[in-house]
Amino acid sequence: MNRGGAETMVMNYYRHIDRSRLQFDFLVHRETPGIYEEEIRSLGGRIYRLPPITLSGLAEYRKKVAEFFDAHPEYRLVHGHCSELGYWVYREAAARKLPFIAAHAHSSPLGVDRNSLQRFLLKHLMRPYLTHRFTCNELCGRWLFGRLGMRNAIVVRNAIDAEKFRYSPEVREQVRKEMKWDGKLVVGHTGNFSWPKNHEFLLRVFRALLAVQPECLLVLVGSGGEGEEKIRAEAQNPEWGGKIRLLGGRDDVAALLQGMDVFTFPSWFEGFGIAMLEAQAAGLPVVASDRVPEDGAVAPGHVNFLSLRESPGAWVEKILEITDGWRRTDTSAAIRAAGLDVVHNAERLQQIYLEQGGGE
Structure with missing residues (x-):
């Protein structure tokens, strides 16, 4: 459990449910511990590990999934956040007649790449095994479940703790001093290093920025993803x-x-963009690609969308334009007004689990 968009969303809800009535345990696909695992255990959750999903290891993976459900008949609810890759988990859960088997749509891939055929096949194969469908918005739900499946899908917003991210001048001063950022224009990004996050383009933008503003830094927060080693080497x-x-x-x-000082989000695609929401909650101006859904822009005047067809220079112009004289403000009221504060949303999700998952 590292800090990706889906993982962060799940943790936000986990922190705010009534854990005396409902407990989350986690089935993950990595051997190395993630950033959230210590917190999960402190909240009473358990973590189980499966091998990564690879073509060469698929037979072993299917075996491990079956063994997990055989060893743990106590689970009644399965809520998957791996999109179509949850197919094997959903199938084994359905074979054991679990009353609540849900897939959650977090993204809507655009275009064609080497995984497109796999995505298409698995998302159709998984659908008969589901008892429930969740999505962060209409677009993602239609992609994963189809138009008919979206009709009875439950929209669960990618909510955050607005109070936790609320802008604080004191915290800003302390962080900049500790991180040695004083006197620098700090360009930030949070997220893993998977292809959709488009770090290659972000580096081109930063190179163009350095040419006109040498006193700047690019701060990348996150880990994991197939591109991490390449970006670290670069x-x-x-x-x-x-x-x-x-x-x-x-x-x-x-x-x-x-x-x-500014948050950049040049993704090829996003389901919602929870990292962008967190940046707005902190009062940051945002420059995002036009592939990011506009419903993630909730703080008035904070998000600027640019096409990825624009040159890195055009992105630099926008960064310099919006940071010139930018005044940070408290945006927590806007987050709550948009229905994106996690407190109320966690109560609603908990009620769905308890009512439709077979009781407490």
């Missing part, structure tokens, strides 16, 4: 002069956002 290139800071997975993202 950041060590002497040409950057140490101005790319990779902080890894962190549990103090709310504080780090306070210290940044």
Whole structure:
């Protein structure tokens, strides 16, 4: 459990449910511990590990999934956040007649890539095994479940703890001093290093920014994803002069956002963009790609959408434009007004689990 969008959303809800009535346990696909695992255990959750899903290891993976359900007949609810890759888990759960088997749509991939055929096949194969469908918005739900499946899908917003991220001048000053960011224009990004996050384009933007604003830093917060090793190696290139800071997975993202000056989000696609919501909650101006759903822009005047067809120079112009004279304000009221504060949303999700999952 590292700090990706889906993982962060699940943790936000987990922190705010009544754990005396309902407990989350986690089935993950990695051997190395993630940033959230210590917290999960402190909240009473258990973590089980499956091998990664690979073509060569598929037979072993299916065996391990079956063994898990055989060893743990106590579970009545399965809520998957791996999109179509949850197919094997849903199938084994259905074979054991669990009353609540849900897939959750978090993204809506665009275009065609090497995984497109796999996605298409698995999302159709998984649908008969589901008893419930969840989505963060209409677009993602239609992609994963189809138009008919979306009719009875439950929309669960990617909510955050607005109070936790609320702008604090004192925290900003402290973070900038501790991180040695004083006097720098700090360009931030949070998320894993998977292809959709588009770090390659972000580096091109930062190179163009350095040419006109040498006193700047690019701060990347997060870990995991197939591109992490490549980006880490690139950041060590002497040409950057140490101005790319990779902080890894962190549990103090709310504080780090306070210290940044602008948030960049050049994703190829997103389901909702919870990282962008957190940035707005911290009062940051945002430059995001036009592939990011507009329903994630909830703080008036904070989000600026640009096409990925625009040059890195155009992104730099926008960054310099919006940071010139930007005044940070408290946006928590806007987050709550948009229905994106987690407190009420967690109560609603908990009620769905208890009512439709076979009781307490």
